[in-house]
Structures are given as structure tokens and as C-alpha cells.
Amino acid sequence: MQRLARNGGSAELLRWLAGRADGWAGIASSDGTSLSASGTVSGGGPGTVSGRGTGPATGGAGGADGFGIPDVTALVAEGVQALTERGALAFSRDTGAHTLLLFPLPGYDPHGEDRAAAPVLAVVTPRPVAAGLATLLADALMPLSLCWEAEAVERKRRRVDLAESRGREAVLHLLMTGQLPIAQQMAGALRPRLPDPVRVGVVECPGDRRDEVARVCARADGGRSWIVRCPVYARHLILVMPAEDGPEDGPDQGTATDEAVAALVEGCVVGVSERVPLADTATGYRQAFHALAVARELPTRHARFDLAPEPALVVGHAGRQWAEGLLTPLLTHVPRRAQDPGSQELAATAASWLAFSSHATDHLKVHRNTLAARLRLIGELLGLDLRRLADQSALDLALRIRSTPAPVCTTAPGETEGTASSGQRDGGAARALDLDEVLRRPAVQGWAARQLAPLAAPVGGPAEETLRAWLRCEGRLGPTAAELGISVPGARKRLTRLETVLRRSLLRPPSARYDLWLALRARELAAAP
Secondary structure (H helix, E strand, O other): OHHHHHHOHHHHHHHHHHHHHOOEEEEEOOOOOEEEEEEOEOOOOOOOEOOOOOOOOOOOOOOOOOOOOOOHHHHHHHHHHHHHHHOOOOEEEEOOOEEEEEEEOOOOOOOOOOHHHOOEEEEEEEOOOOOOHHHHHHHHHHHHHHHHHHHHHHHHHHHHHHHHHHHHHHHHHHHHOOOHHHHHHHHOOOOOOOOOOEEEEEEEOOOOOHHHHHHHHHHHOOOOOEEEEOOOOOOEEEEEEEOOOOOOOOOOHHHHHHHHHHHHOOOOEEEEOOOEOHHHHHHHHHHHHHHHHHHOOOOOOEEEOOOOOOHHHOOHHHHHHHHHHHHHHHHOOOOOOOOOOOHHHHHHHHHHHHHHHHHHHHHHOOOHHHHHHHHHHHHHHHOOOOOOHHHHHHHHHHHHHHOOOHHHOOOOOOOOOOOOOOOOOOOHHHHHHHHHHHHOOHHHHHHHHHHHHHHHOOOOOOHHHHHHHHHHOOOOHHHHHHHHOOOHHHHHHHHHHHHHHHOOOOOOOOOOHHHHHHHHHHHHHHHOO
């Protein structure tokens, strides 16, 4: 029994007891519910019974007298009720072909206030009861009780860990959707406190070692980072790390952490964002994810995001007015029913889907049909076809502009908030024209040139042709390969090389395809008369 308790716990002990009793053994709660069981009982007549469990034991008693057991669960429940009412330390009951034996686990006080909550060892064995079985069961109570209590503590620890993990995930979700005050309020119950400003890191863990890597990350920076298990990618950890004061190009805690984790865990890959305010955690996550795509191809297995302004920072007041005009139907939407999603929930759904594609169901914890229904509603409200990459890019840019503080937007010389735009227009064609006007701004043209500058380097083929074909095919590999006249693996290899050259993620969301579509569109507008 000691060996079984060490190696298999209560399940192995019950399986062994069921075999020795040639019947059924289990642990029941105070209401008779079977909490764990093993073995089977056969009555031979109209009352043939199979108990819960997978043990090898089967009852050998015949049911010639017609007195079978109608239900093991009901029999145990009745016995536990009688045991509790009598305040006894043991109980037995004969059913004709079988005998029920009940023993409360140690620690049970028959006269105490909590006696009804004590678990009970229940055994159903054929009659006559084997000699010495009752003594054997009494001897098994102590190791069985210790195993059961240890397993209960472990179950509680796992529930606590799960609750903490879900709490951290909820805080991260609030940060990603810009709900900073609520996120800080929720984070007050957990440690460490949310830093500000931050660097966001994404750690890709080898195999199923995410818990181990989380402990390594906590030790690497002294437990100062906010560590969250990614709800979308099963091998990813997200780190919200304090950004140290000092020169931007100097060593800081973020650099030390990503280098240390990559060095300490074999096969671990780390991408880190630039320094961003806590309110811009979503931007930091996208940057870290792009850096992760670059780090996979580096021998050091860690990379920092190259300093490059967000497109939302260079669109100016004209871009802000365009975004407000596009998003107004969504942000002012009032649901017809109380249970329907409101404007804030729809905006969060759109942002999550643009970032994670079909994985948004894991991020939002909704069914795929719910996600599809919300996307249809968003498309109808905005007059957009969200199957088209052009409309996806426009919506992504508008949402990013909305989440960017207005004072940091670049303003062109002589431009004011009142004269930045020719006015709001209704309809999809007018909005597309407004977007083109925004993309013609000199600051946006400069941003687009910086985004596309790496394409001048050789990539083992015409890089821009591959990129344009991929974007024309809505980011789908099969049609891209067909248009280029190559195989699907060949197209994937080309895009993987492009990820290294552009230092951005293309094949896995969050993808840089929206920025690249906008940059190529801006270049086309610059070349047009």
C-alpha cells in the first residue's frame, strides 16, 4: 500500500482494493456522489451493475436468488446517509448477493460539526465477505487518506494557479484594448505592479516547457516583469517589462532579460519591443512579435525591434479626421438587444481579429460563429468588405489612429486641425479617396519609403514581386504560389526570407501585411500623376 501510494496515489490504491475485494471500491462524498472509483460489480440477474472506473476487478458472485444491486451509486448514497445519521465509524449492508462496506477516512469526527463533509471509503464485494477484508480496508484508510488529502491540496494549487493565470490574461487583454485604469485596478491584487513605461517581450518556448521558461524569466529580472501565458499561441509567453531610464541605445533591463532567457533555455527565442508607454502595450506586442520572427533566424535567438514610427504617428490631423469618419458608425452603434455586443465590444473584436485572424476566438474566448457574426455586423456598419486586404488595412490603420493620442501625430507645415481635411464624406468610395489623400502626405510617404527600403536587397528572387503577389492574393499562400508559378513550399520559403529582410512577421499573425499594403499603396500614389 505504501508503494502504491507513492507511485500511483489514491487511484492505484482503489484499483488494488477493488481487486482484493473482487468488486468495486471508491471514495464517496457526503451525499454519496462517487469522487473516485475502480472496479465493476456483476449481479447475474436483473440487477447487473457496472460501477464507475477502469479497474480490472469483476464481481464473481452469482445472482441466482434474483437479488441484484439496482445501482451502485444509489446503494452507496443510502449507506453514506445512514452512516452520517448514526454517527458511526463503520457501516455495512447486505443486498443479497453483495455487501456494502463503508469506512470514513481518518480525521472524521462522528460527532463533529463537519462530519457530513468527510469523504468515505466505499467497497462493494460479493457475499460472503472474504476473511480479513474488513481488517485490510481499515489498514488502508491511513495511506488512502494521506493520498486523498495531498491530491486535494494539489487540485487547489492548480485552481489557484489557473485563477492567477486567467487574472493576468484578463489584465493583458485590458491593456491590449486600451482600458488602462481598469487594468491597473485589477493588477493591484497581483504582483508585481504594472510598470510604466514598458518594453514588451514575446518568448517562444521549446516544446511544453512554458512553465519552466516562465520561472527562468522571473529569475532573470528579479520578478519585476509581468509574465502572461499567451492565450493564442500555446508556446508563447508575453512579458511586460519595466523600461529602465537611460539612453535608448544603451543596455537596459529589457535587453538583459531577453539575452539571459535565450542563453539559459536551449531552443528559446525572444523578441522585444522598443520602449513604449503602458497604454501602448498593444503596439509593443506587435513590435515584439515582429522581432520574434527575426530572432528565429539569428544565432543569438533574440532580437530587438528596429526603431520605426507607427503609421498612426505620421498621418496628422487629416488622418485622424479620416479615421473618425470611418469609425463613427461603429463607435456610435447601439445594440437592439441587451445581450448583443455594444460598440466597445465590437471595436475590441475588430482589433483582435485584425491582430490574430482566426485565433481571435482564443483571445476573445468566443465561438467561431460568434466571431463571424460580429465581423459581418462590423462590415455592414462600416460599409467595408472585410474579406479584402485593402479594407482590412484601412480598418487596422483607423483603429490604431484612434488609440494614438492626438498631440503626438505629426502635422505637415501650415496644416491645422481645422484645415487638414477637405471634410467628411459618406460612402465607401469617399472614404477610400480620403485614405488616398492621407497616404499622399509627405510624412506618410517618408514612412512608406522606410518600410520598403529593405526590398532593394537581394532576397533570392524578385522580392517586391513576391510581396505584391502575396498582397494581391489577400495573403493566401496557395493563390500566391499559383500566380508566381512556383510551389506552395517555394512561396513559403520566399516569404520567410522576406520576414528576415523586412524584420517583420508575415506568415503568422500579428502580421505586417497591413503596413506593407499601406506602404505600397502610398508608393503607387506618389508615382501617379
